[in-house]
Amino acid sequence: MSRTTRKLLLPGTIIALIVATVLLAPVLPLQDVRGMDIPHRFAPPSTEHWLGQDDFGRDVLARLIWGGRASLFIAVGSALIAAAIGTTLGLLGGYFRGVVELLTVRASEIILCLPPLLLALLVVAILGAGTWPLIIALTILYTPNYARVVYAATQQVRGLDFVTAQRAMGTHPLRILVRTILPNVLPPLLVQMSLVVASAMVIESGLSFLGLGVVPPTPSWGLMIRSARGAMEVAPLLLVWPSLALAGTILTFNLLCDRLQSVLDPRSFTAGGALWLRPRQKQKAKKPVKALETDAPLLEIRDLSIAAHNLELVRRVGLTVRPGETVALVGESGSGKTLTGLAMTGLLADTLRITGGSAVYRSRSGEPIDLTGLDEDGFRALRGEDISMVFQDAAAALNPVLRIGEQVGEAIRAHHHIDDAALKTRVIDLLRHVGIPDPETRASAYPHELSGGQRQRAMIAVAVANNPRLLIADEPTTALDPTIQAQILQLFARLKEETPEMGMIFVTHDLAVVAEIADRVTVMYAGEVVEEGPVAEVFAAPKHPYTQALIASVPEGGSERLVAIPGAVPSPRAMPTGCRFAPRCSYALPNCIDHAPQAAEPTSDRLTRCFRWEDVS
Structure with a gap:
C-alpha cells in the first residue's frame, strides 16, 4: 500500500463507520426513536440512554443516528444528482463551445444570480417542506457549481495534445468526453463534491431549523439543533451532540475528498487508471476497401x-x-x-x-x-x-489515464468493428512492429512507465494502426x-x-x-x-x-x-x-x-x- 493510499485509511474508516451506522439504524438495538418519556425529559446520560433524553424524553442517541440517516441522504443525494447534471453540462459546454456552451453552462449560471438560501426557500415554499422537495431545491442550487468547475477543467484539458490525438484518431466526441476528458477532470470534481456535501448539510440543517426542511417526527440534525436551542440553559449537551455530529461529518468528508483528489489524479495514479470506464462490444468485422491504383497526387x-x-x-x-x-x-x-x-x-x-x-x-x-x-x-x-498524425510530444499526446494497449486499441475500434481477442492480438503485433520490446507487458503499461523513445514508438503505433x-x-x-x-x-x-x-x-x-x-x-x-x-x-x-x-x-x-541568420521571424x-x-x-x-x-x-x-x-x- 502506497503512502498516498494510506492517507485514505483514517477519513475513509470514519466515513465508512458513519455510513454503516446510519444505514444499519433499522437493525441496531436502539430505543424507539419516537417513544416519549415526558417524566424523564432532559434526563442526563445513563446506562439505558447513553446520550441522555431530549425535551420530550426521547432517546438522543437513537435520534442522532436516525437524524444522520436523513441529513446524509439529503446532502449526498442532492450532491450526486447535481454532480451528474452539472458534469454533463460542463463537459458538453467546455468541449463543444459556441451555442452548446450558451445553452448549458451559461444558462445554468443564471441560478448563481440568486442568493442560495433564498433560492432554497423559494423552491421549498413552492413544493412544500419534506425530504424530496429539499433534495430538488439543493440539486437546483448546486448544479451550476459543478457545471462551472467541470467547464473550466474541460477547457484546460481539451487543448492538450492527448485530446487532440484522440480527435486525430477519429474517436467520437462523446467517447472522448467519457474516456479521455472525464477522468482528467475528476480530481477537481471530487473537491467540489466535498464542498457541496458540506454546504448541503449546513443548508438542510438551517432549513430544518427554520421548520422548512425535514418534517417532524422524522429526526434530522437540524431539527435536533432547533429543539435543543430552547433548552440550552437546562440541558446544554442536547445542543452539543448534533452539532458535533454535523461538524465532524463535514470535516471528515472534506478530508476524505481531499485525499481522494491526490490518489485519483491521473498524473500520479499508476495502479489502474480510469479502468471503470471500459465498455467492450463484439461486432461484425467490416470489409476492407481495396486501394485504387492511380497516378494522381495523394x-x-x-x-x-x-x-x-x-x-x-x-x-x-x-x-x-x-x-x-x-x-x-x-x-x-x-x-x-x-x-x-x-x-x-x-x-x-x-x-x-x-x-x-x-x-x-x-x-x-x-x-x-x-x-x-x-x-x-x-x-x-x-x-x-x-489521414493520421504523429505528434511532437508523445508524453503529452498519449492519454495519461489509459494503458498503451487501450489507446492503440481505441484507434482501431474508431474505424473497425473487431472482437476483443482479435483486437488484443492486433495491438500486440503493432507494438512489436514499431519496435517496443516485450509488447505483451508494455501494452498494460501507462505512458509515464515508458521511456521517451518507447512513448514515441507507441504514438507511431497509434498513428499507423489503420494503415x-x-x-x-x-x-x-x-x-x-x-x-x-x-x-x-x-x-x-x-x-x-x-x-x-x-x-x-x-x-x-x-x-x-x-x-x-x-x-x-x-x-x-x-x-x-x-x-x-x-x-x-x-x-x-x-x-x-x-x-x-x-x-x-x-x-x-x-x-x-x-x-x-540575422534578425528574427517577423x-x-x-x-x-x-x-x-x-x-x-x-x-x-x-x-x-x-x-x-x-x-x-x-x-x-x-x-x-x-x-x-x-x-x-
Missing part, C-alpha cells in the same frame, strides 16, 4: 491560407504529396509548418480558420475530397483511417536524444518500405533529418512557402536566400563556417509589406522591400519565391 494543397480573427498566419501555401512520397516541411519555429499539418486533419484551434485555398485529398476509392470544406463529421471519418494513406509527422524526433532519434527515423524508413503507397508529410526544422528521410522538401518562412523541390537538388543548389541561410547555419550543411502583426525575408536577407534590393515576389520555377520540378533566385548560389 494530397494537393493550393493557395491555402489560415487566419486567427483578422490576423493572417499562413498565406498561399502550396504542397503536393504523391503516393509513396515523403515531403519534408522545413522552417524556423513560427513559420506555419504545424498549422498546415493540423489543417489537413481538421485539428486547428477554435480561434483559427481556413480563409482560402484548397487541399484535395484522394481517398481509397479514388474520390477527390477537398479537406478545407469538411466539417467535423467529415474529418472524423478520415482521421486515423485515411493510413497519408501520415503527417509533426517533429517526432525533436525531444529525443540523437541515438533514439536515429532509431525513430529508421522506423519511419521501414514503415515507408513496408507501405509503399503511403504518403508522408514530415514536419521538422532539422535539415539532417530531411536529407535522410525525405524525397522532396518544402521550405516555409513566416507563413509562406519560399522554396520547394527534390531534396538533393535543393540542398546542392538552393534558389532562395532563406534556404541557403538555413543550410549554412547547420553543421551538416557543408559550409566551412557556420553562419547565423510577428504576424508586423509582417513586411514586400518579401517577408527581406529584412534578414543579404540579397535584398529596394524592390524586395516594396513588392512581394511571385512564385518562380527555375526548373519543372523546382519552385522559389525570390526576385533574385538566379543570383543565389
Whole structure:
C-alpha cells in the first residue's frame, strides 16, 4: 500500500463507520426513536440512554443516528444528482463551445444570480417542506457549481495534445468526453463534491431549523439543533451532540475528498487508471476497401491560407504529396509548418480558420475530397483511417489515464468493428512492429512507465494502426536524444518500405533529418512557402536566400563556417509589406522591400519565391 493510499485509511474508516451506522439504524438495538418519556425529559446520560433524553424524553442517541440517516441522504443525494447534471453540462459546454456552451453552462449560471438560501426557500415554499422537495431545491442550487468547475477543467484539458490525438484518431466526441476528458477532470470534481456535501448539510440543517426542511417526527440534525436551542440553559449537551455530529461529518468528508483528489489524479495514479470506464462490444468485422491504383497526387494543397480573427498566419501555401512520397516541411519555429499539418486533419484551434485555398485529398476509392470544406463529421471519418498524425510530444499526446494497449486499441475500434481477442492480438503485433520490446507487458503499461523513445514508438503505433494513406509527422524526433532519434527515423524508413503507397508529410526544422528521410522538401518562412523541390537538388543548389541561410547555419550543411541568420521571424502583426525575408536577407534590393515576389520555377520540378533566385548560389 502506497503512502498516498494510506492517507485514505483514517477519513475513509470514519466515513465508512458513519455510513454503516446510519444505514444499519433499522437493525441496531436502539430505543424507539419516537417513544416519549415526558417524566424523564432532559434526563442526563445513563446506562439505558447513553446520550441522555431530549425535551420530550426521547432517546438522543437513537435520534442522532436516525437524524444522520436523513441529513446524509439529503446532502449526498442532492450532491450526486447535481454532480451528474452539472458534469454533463460542463463537459458538453467546455468541449463543444459556441451555442452548446450558451445553452448549458451559461444558462445554468443564471441560478448563481440568486442568493442560495433564498433560492432554497423559494423552491421549498413552492413544493412544500419534506425530504424530496429539499433534495430538488439543493440539486437546483448546486448544479451550476459543478457545471462551472467541470467547464473550466474541460477547457484546460481539451487543448492538450492527448485530446487532440484522440480527435486525430477519429474517436467520437462523446467517447472522448467519457474516456479521455472525464477522468482528467475528476480530481477537481471530487473537491467540489466535498464542498457541496458540506454546504448541503449546513443548508438542510438551517432549513430544518427554520421548520422548512425535514418534517417532524422524522429526526434530522437540524431539527435536533432547533429543539435543543430552547433548552440550552437546562440541558446544554442536547445542543452539543448534533452539532458535533454535523461538524465532524463535514470535516471528515472534506478530508476524505481531499485525499481522494491526490490518489485519483491521473498524473500520479499508476495502479489502474480510469479502468471503470471500459465498455467492450463484439461486432461484425467490416470489409476492407481495396486501394485504387492511380497516378494522381495523394494530397494537393493550393493557395491555402489560415487566419486567427483578422490576423493572417499562413498565406498561399502550396504542397503536393504523391503516393509513396515523403515531403519534408522545413522552417524556423513560427513559420506555419504545424498549422498546415493540423489543417489537413481538421485539428486547428477554435480561434483559427481556413480563409482560402484548397487541399484535395484522394481517398481509397479514388474520390477527390477537398479537406478545407469538411466539417467535423467529415474529418472524423478520415482521421486515423485515411489521414493520421504523429505528434511532437508523445508524453503529452498519449492519454495519461489509459494503458498503451487501450489507446492503440481505441484507434482501431474508431474505424473497425473487431472482437476483443482479435483486437488484443492486433495491438500486440503493432507494438512489436514499431519496435517496443516485450509488447505483451508494455501494452498494460501507462505512458509515464515508458521511456521517451518507447512513448514515441507507441504514438507511431497509434498513428499507423489503420494503415493510413497519408501520415503527417509533426517533429517526432525533436525531444529525443540523437541515438533514439536515429532509431525513430529508421522506423519511419521501414514503415515507408513496408507501405509503399503511403504518403508522408514530415514536419521538422532539422535539415539532417530531411536529407535522410525525405524525397522532396518544402521550405516555409513566416507563413509562406519560399522554396520547394527534390531534396538533393535543393540542398546542392538552393534558389532562395532563406534556404541557403538555413543550410549554412547547420553543421551538416557543408559550409566551412557556420553562419547565423540575422534578425528574427517577423510577428504576424508586423509582417513586411514586400518579401517577408527581406529584412534578414543579404540579397535584398529596394524592390524586395516594396513588392512581394511571385512564385518562380527555375526548373519543372523546382519552385522559389525570390526576385533574385538566379543570383543565389
